[in-house]
Amino acid sequence: MPSLFRFLTVVAVIAGIVYGVIFALANFVSPKPREMTVTIPPDKFLKK
Helix, strand or coil, X not given: CHHHHHHHHHHHHHHHHHHHHHXXXXXXXXXXXXXXXXXXXXXXXXXX
């Protein structure tokens, strides 16, 4: 049983670190907005 608790503790610590990294990326890194232009060929509008 102690090995199961150790395994669950390690998994919980790793999950907490991953959650913390995702939380930090979501809150402290801001994306830079930029304009995007996409050219669509006219033949995409024609029904076949």
